[in-house]
Amino acid sequence: MKKRPTILDVAKHAGVSKSTVSLVLQNSPSVKKSTRDDVTRAIEDLGYVYNRSAAGLRGAASGxxxxxxxxxxxxxxxxxxxxxxxxxxxxxxxxxxxxxxxxxxxxxxxxxxxxxxxxxxxxxxxxxxxxxxxxxxxxxxxxxxxxxxxxxxxxxxxxxxxxHNYVDGGALATNHLIDAGCRKIAFVGGLEERPITLERMSGYCNVMKARGLPVETFYGRPSRAFGREIALEIAAKHPEIDAAICFSDLVALGMLSGFAEAGVRVGDDFKLIGFDDIEESSLVYPRLSSIRCDxxxxxxxxxxxxxxxxxxxxxxxxxxxxxxxxxxxxxxxxx
Missing domain, CATH: 3.40.50.2300 (Response regulator)
Structure with missing residues (x-):
């Protein structure tokens, strides 16, 4: 990356001292107009207008x-x-x-x-x-x-x-659910084809395919509202699905709400894991398993x-x- 111009570069270009440039930048009335014009032209020539706070950053205590x-x-x-x-x-x-x-x-x-x-x-x-x-x-x-x-x-x-290493996170969650006896595991949340969605899904997809298990996805805006909606849909139309890994804890928290509404006991009837481990994950009931990203x-x-x-x-x-x-x-x- 090209070195950014400093206040010393401006001073040299304008033929003035560093302190004079500082006074111009501070709009000090003590600088005569011709000098101010010289400094202004130097600032424009060098592009220093975009980097005013860069001067003196090395070792400085402000910025x-x-x-x-x-x-x-x-x-x-x-x-x-x-x-x-x-x-x-x-x-x-x-x-x-x-x-x-x-x-x-x-x-x-x-x-x-x-x-x-x-x-x-x-x-x-x-x-x-x-x-x-x-x-x-x-x-x-x-x-x-x-x-x-x-x-x-x-x-x-x-x-x-x-x-974060989201791929490993998805794999950890999927292996844990399979070890718990789950076989119909869905991935819920995230906008389709978004790089971050694909990244968070990839660990899940890799493990499911390696284990010979079907991949099931429910794409959507990663929100509580979407999580609740999908939980109600799974309870009503997809009783074979026994677990889910969510794009985010917000989706998982919404699913907790939806399953409670549908009378599904999360943790026993259905197993659920979120992503991010926000503070609320450890405070809700049942407490939410999650991929901690610290x-x-x-x-x-x-x-x-x-x-x-x-x-x-x-x-x-x-x-x-x-x-x-x-x-x-x-x-x-x-x-």
Whole structure:
């Protein structure tokens, strides 16, 4: 990635001191108009307008990081964002947080605005955008950017990617249910053909096919409402299905509600496993088995990786995946 211009580059280009450039950036009235014009032209020539907070970041105790999240209503992403933000704060960095609500147009607008306001770095859990134009804008601005939890840009040499090992998670859940005697296991939730859906499903599909068992999928928006709807459908139309692995805990929690409504005893009549292990999973009844991704620790790791990049020049690996574990509770073990 091309080296971003610094305040010293601007000063040299304009033929003035670093302190004069700082005064111009602060809109100080003490700088005469001709000098201000020289500095402004230098800023425009070098593209420094997009990187105002980059000056002096190495070893500095201040800076601004753009943290962009695809769905802050989901507690999984909220926990990640809170953990990353607090890690940046402990190192003296401010964080501007934005929710894109899974809308690529909003994502592009937010990225453009943050670039103009001079963020030093981006950590992005992206909304899916086939065009990828927002990341092109980041590349032109030369801002270090880490993709997390979802990957929408294949250029990991430019935009490194960090996530969890979802494939192993699906396999752990499936093997556990088969060992518990289940044979008609469904995968519930996730939008069809979305990369994240395919990733979370793949471990399940691999194990089911290896064991000679049928794959059954119910695609849909990963929400409580969808989970409840599918639980009622399974209870009424698919009594042969004896277990499910859900795309997310939100789907699984909805299924708990739907099965309670239908009189199906989760844990005994039907076994259920969620994905993410949000806090509510251990508080509901029956307590929900789930694939734990330790999102809090992941948020810390992502922030620390970005700080090492912008402060010490240690770039994250192109791709990094963190281990997951299966937390077994009543919904798969029995009540």
């Amino acid at each position: 601004l990081v753009g943290l962009i999240i695809n769905d802050l209503r989901n507690p999984f992403f909220t926990e990640f964002a809170a953990s990353a933000q607090m890690t940046f704060a402990r190192k003296g960095y401010s964080t501007v947080v934005a929710n894109t609500d899974e809308d690529p147009e909003i994502q592009s607008q937010v990225i453009a605005s943050m670039i103009e306001h001079g963020v030093s770095a981006f950590v992005i859990s992206p909304a899916y955008d086939a065009g990828g134009s927002a990341f092109d804008a980041i590349q032109r601005a030369g801002i270090p950017t880490l993709q997390v939890l979802r990957q929408i840009d294949e250029r990991t040499g430019v935009f490194p990617f960090a996530s 999102t809090g620790a992941f948020g810390e790791h992502a922030a620390e990786a970005m700080l090492a990049w912008i402060v010490d020049g240690v770039r994250p690996p192109n791709t990094k995946r963190y281990d997951v574990e299966l937390i077994k509770r009543q919904s798969s073990l029995g009540i």
